[in-house]
Amino acid sequence: MTSTMDLLSSNGRTTTGRIAGRTILLALLAAPTALAAQSDENAVVAVVDAYHSALASGDSTTALSLLAEDVTILETGGVEDKEHYRSGHLAGDMRFAQAVPRERSEITVTVSGDVAWAWSTSTTQGRMGDREVNSRGAELMVLSRAGDAWRIRAIHWSSRAVR
Amino acid sequence: MSSVVTEIISLGAALKRGAALGAVALVVGCTAPAADLPAEGVNSSVQDPELLAAILEDVRVGWERGDGAPFHEHFLNWEGARYFEGGGQNTGLDDLVVNHVEPEAELGLTLNFTNIQAHFEGDFAWAVVDTEIRLTMPDGRAIHNRGHGTYLFRWVGDAWKVVHTQSASSAVG
Numbered sequence: 001m002t003s004t005m006d007l008l009s010s011n012g013r014t015t016t017g018r019i020a021g022r023t024i025l026l027a028l029l030a031a032p033t034a035l036a037a038q039s040d041e042n043a044v045v046a047v048v049d050a051y052h053s054a055l056a057s058g059d060s061t062t063a064l065s066l067l068a069e070d071v072t073i074l075e076t077g078g079v080e081d082k083e084h085y086r087s088g089h090l091a092g093d094m095r096f097a098q099a100v101p102r103e104r105s106e107i108t109v110t111v112s113g114d115v116a117w118a119w120s121t122s123t124t125q126g127r128m129g130d131r132e133v134n135s136r137g138a139e140l141m142v143l144s145r146a147g148d149a150w151r152i153r154a155i156h157w158s159s160r161a162v163r
Numbered sequence: 164m165s166s167v168v169t170e171i172i173s174l175g176a177a178l179k180r181g182a183a184l185g186a187v188a189l190v191v192g193c194t195a196p197a198a199d200l201p202a203e204g205v206n207s208s209v210q211d212p213e214l215l216a217a218i219l220e221d222v223r224v225g226w227e228r229g230d231g232a233p234f235h236e237h238f239l240n241w242e243g244a245r246y247f248e249g250g251g252q253n254t255g256l257d258d259l260v261v262n263h264v265e266p267e268a269e270l271g272l273t274l275n276f277t278n279i280q281a282h283f284e285g286d287f288a289w290a291v292v293d294t295e296i297r298l299t300m301p302d303g304r305a306i307h308n309r310g311h312g313t314y315l316f317r318w319v320g321d322a323w324k325v326v327h328t329q330s331a332s333s334a335v336g
Contacts, residue, residue, distance in 0.1 A: 074331075079280075110243060112287050113287070115287040117327060138247040140327070145178065152315065153282070153284075156313040
């Protein structure tokens with residue numbers, strides 16, 4: 001399936017008088033779609049950022065509110081649902097986020113209707129208790145639209161030590 | 164922030180050829196280059212965990228044999244494709260097959276996927292699997308890891324296609 005945006009991208013770079021009218025029409029038709037897509041993308045990034053901000057500030061209520069009830073969380077140790085995460089790794093994740101600085105790459109978002117996924121990479125360097133931390137990581141989140149809001153349905157964190 | 168491409172279509176050249184409006188530049192939307200795959204309607208019958216499990220089995224065998232064919236069959240080879248393992252990543256399908264799948268198979272890789280948990284949301288799906296990996300490094304060191312993988316799928320045409328993967332494992336014991 002070719003989207004209107006795809007057509008615009010290919011035509012827009014080789015505009016001629018013959019196709020100018022068509023291009024203008026396509027542009028006008030596509031603009032609202034493109035703006036909506038950008039709005040979705042920004043909304044997804046905002047949720048991801050809000051989640052990390054909540055962890056870093058120790059705000060478990062906000063962090064949990066951004067997770068869907070059926071969320072699946074993968075990190076070192078296993079697969080957790082929301083209840084297990086609440087009573088398990090959440091507190092440790094907040095302590096870690098507060099103790100060890102993390103530098104994150106851009107978040108890349110792909111929106112597919114009412115679902116989106118967002119990935120980023122990061123470097124984490126610092127000290128957690130008596131443990132030196134120096135690692136590179138990747139984060140994947142799957143989000144879906146619930147009414148007007150996006151909620152996190154799945155998280156996968158992985159990392160490896162920098163040697 | 165996410166990457167954003169602002170597509171600017173200059174119509175000046177065309178308008179010089181006789182259009183009446185004068186020089187115009189249209190800023191047509193702002194979207195991420197790899198984003199916004201068009202959603203497709205799907206019949207709920209395709210939301211079958213067995214379909215995903217069959218793909219994962221093909222991919223698992225492809226890993227063990229160093230065979231790129233199942234990857235080319237089941238992965239959507241698109242511009243934004245990324246495949247993460249641990250903290251590293253492969254960019255695009257060829258990078259994954261040539262620089263990851265083929266070399267690991269040469270180390271005698273055995274790979275198991277168990278406990279596949281499938282989730283469906285319209286024409287999108289994701290599967291979480293437990294993984295177990297064994298191989299022998301060139302220096303003779305035996306690797307035995309367990310971990311997890313997340314596979315994202317889109318329904319494209321008449322099949323589920325893998326659009327993104329992330330996996331990680333750590334040593335057993």
